[in-house]
Amino acid sequence: MxxxxxxxxxxxxxxxxxxxxxxxxxxxxxxxxxxxxxxxxxxxxxxxxxxxxxxxxxxxxxxxxxxxTTNETFFFRDRTPFDLFRDVLLPGALATRANQRRLRIWCAAASTGQEPYSLAMLLAEAAPRLAGWRVEIVATDLSTEVLEKARLGLYNQFEVQRGLPVQLMLKHFAQVGEQWRIAESLRQMVDFRPLNLLQPFEQLGTFDIVYCRNVLIYFDTLTKADVLRRIADQLAPDGAVLLGAAETVIGITESLMPDPEHRGLYRHGRAAPPVSLGAPASTTTTLGTTLGLAAPASPPTMAGLRWAAR
CATH class of the missing domain: 1.10.155 (Chemotaxis Receptor Methyltransferase Cher; domain 1)
Structure with a gap:
């Protein structure tokens, strides 16, 4: 060459x-x-x-x-973004959206699906509190190949052992030969769509929570600023954005600003932002200490919880 x-x-x-x-x-x-x-x-x-x-x-x-493209991912990667969802963002949504009873989540770089499925597992755990709610998880990626794998929800032993507590693996997965398939009920919770973040995405609509993790690190500063600005345009007034551990908006854009109470969480970059979708920082716990360790013998019922039609 x-x-x-x-x-x-x-x-x-x-x-x-x-x-x-x-x-x-x-x-x-x-x-x-x-x-x-x-x-x-x-x-x-x-x-x-x-x-x-x-x-x-x-x-x-x-x-x-x-x-x-780099498709490195695993279940509950970095843990903190999922602790924040379970302990801060979801309780906040239950309080601030009690009248609308609707929650929209976007995983902007979904890869082979571990991130959106991790969120789906957390939502399944919270199903009793979400009875009557309309919940939508939109998961996008540039690669159609990884999206095909994500839709299948089929993972090898190494993939399910990376970050996934054994209790959740046994609860939400079924062994198929030497692989593990995530439950159909969880696969139905995620709407996988091909999307290039460089292209317009206003057609996706407005979101309450956006996960755009570990993709901006591959862009130059101008591209990062453009993508973040357009994500902010799709964010609800009190919505939240979560970036990767090595990513930030500081020095890149003023469209979003760090949440002063929660590291890795970003809000609209306004002088006087609206009341945040969230809960006090003191409620945050660690996934490994609580999630799935006291799970019931059978999965929680999701009757009454409506997933957006696809």
Whole structure:
């Protein structure tokens, strides 16, 4: 691969996915795109670049972008964002949305589904308190390949052991050969959709809670600012955004600002924000100490809890 071809691929990937590659990432491009060449019977990266320049094969174009995206994820990743949902955001929603009885959640970089399914498990645990509510989890990702896996809800032993308490695994999963499938009731709770965050997403509507975790780190500052501004446009006035542990809005945008009481939580960047969707910080506990450890023998009933039609 020549320098000219590498520069073309860097520009192509940034335009198509927002991925900002430094010159030191040449090895990564070669290692991830070589399998794409073999898959489409191309002689090498030079021929691949030629195909991309001609823009005649959407399958190759999609495969290139998907090959370069990072899909690292696991159940209840980093724990704190899920503690905040269970102990702060959900109780806050129950209080502030008691009249509307509607809650919309968006997982903006859902990958193979562990994040939205983790939230679905928490909602299933809270089903008695959500009787009569309309709850929607929209989960999006750039990669159609990972979304197919997410919809299946089928994970290997390693995947279910990463971050998932054994009580929840036994409660919400059934073994299928050497793999584990998440319960149909939980799969029905999540609406998986393909979406490129660089493209308009106002058609998704307004959300009360947005998880956009561990994706902004791959963007340059201008792209981060644009995505965060547009997320803020889709956020309810008292809504909340959760970013990854290595991500922040500070120095990037004024559309959102850190919640002074909860690290990793962001609100609308207004001088006088409305009453927040949330509860006192002192209520937060740790997932590993409470979640699933005293679970009933059978899953909680979800009768009366309505999931948005898809």
């Amino acid at each position: 020549t320098e000219t071809e590498f520069d073309f691929l860097r520009a192509y990937l940034k335009q198509r996915s927002g991925l900002a590659l430094t010159a030191e990432k040449r090895y990564l491009v070669e290692s991830r795109l070589s399998p794409v060449c073999r898959r489409f019977n191309l002689a090498g990266l030079t021929e691949l670049v030629g195909c991309l320049r001609l823009a005649r094969d959407s399958a190759i174009e999609r495969a290139v972008v998907e090959a370069m």
